[in-house]
Amino acid sequence: MLPNEFLLAVIHLSAFVSGHTCVEQQPNFVHPTEGENVTLSCHIHVDEGEKINRFHVEWYREGTDRHLYEIGNLSHLRGRFRENTNINQQNASLSLFMLELNDTGKYFCNFIYRIGHKILQNYANGTSLIVQEAVTTDTTIPSTTNNTGNNTDADTENTTTENVLLTFLLSLPLSLKFVATVIICFYTLFSYTSIAFSCTGLLTNVR
Incomplete structure (x- = not known):
């Protein structure tokens, strides 16, 4: 985990050095239900004529203390996430599985890339993930055995009276x-x- 001050300084420096290079993250907001899966995607855009020789993508989650924590270091997500990187299309994705309520938070992708002899990095604006509680529906069918028995007794009594x-x-x-x-x-x-x-x-x- 890197200090926020350092990360912000790197972001500003990267933006200054890399010109119009930016990272786009989708979606901006997502509201899945617990138990579902979700995929966040990032894509890097560079100026024409510039070529990214190599890049690496890291995913972070913002904590309640406003610090950024790398996904791989979060124990409660262990075994429930997968990172994919497509070098040719210059994009990456983060898939989260079997979502839990405490997975709610803001997630960021960070592109660390190389253009010529420059090593740069850009953060996306992030995705706000809000996991909603699953609603269970009661499908229990009321038993009619007792009612049937009561109705049978009443019918028998009525029949006797009628006779x-x-x-x-x-x-x-x-x-x-x-x-x-x-x-x-x-x-x-x-x-x-x-x-x-x-x-x-x-x-x-x-x-």
């Missing part, structure tokens, strides 16, 4: 007939008794 009512309704006419029959029998018996008493009275009077 009792139906039986009562079916038997109601027979009961009425029975009551009517009893009333008729008592009425008939009473009538015959009255007739018998009347006949007895008449016979007594005749005698």
Whole structure:
């Protein structure tokens, strides 16, 4: 890790010596979700007629203390990043895998290159990486076993009640007939008794 003051001095010196040479980094902002992968890219642009003989790319992350830390020295990123460099196209990329929330930060690429006898370096403006928390959706399907059992019991009770009512309704006419029959029998018996008493009275009077 290099001190920020030294890095800034090198950036200004490089810009002064290299003229219009600049480094472009893409994207400027990225908002992936934790668990996803992301790739940052850098490309160096030089003036016409100038030729880069050799270059090397380093990747840094800005810490909470505003210092820049080289990616390869960050233990929490170990095994989760890959650096690629394409010499012919004069570009480079940094791929981060299985992103975590604490990967959030600003990342910079630094081109160290040679033009003629000059060894220069240029930093890009950086990429702000903001890792978002993954949202899990509850896909649990409520069990309907108990409800089904309750519904079955209710249906059975309703069926039993309906059967009792139906039986009562079916038997109601027979009961009425029975009551009517009893009333008729008592009425008939009473009538015959009255007739018998009347006949007895008449016979007594005749005698």
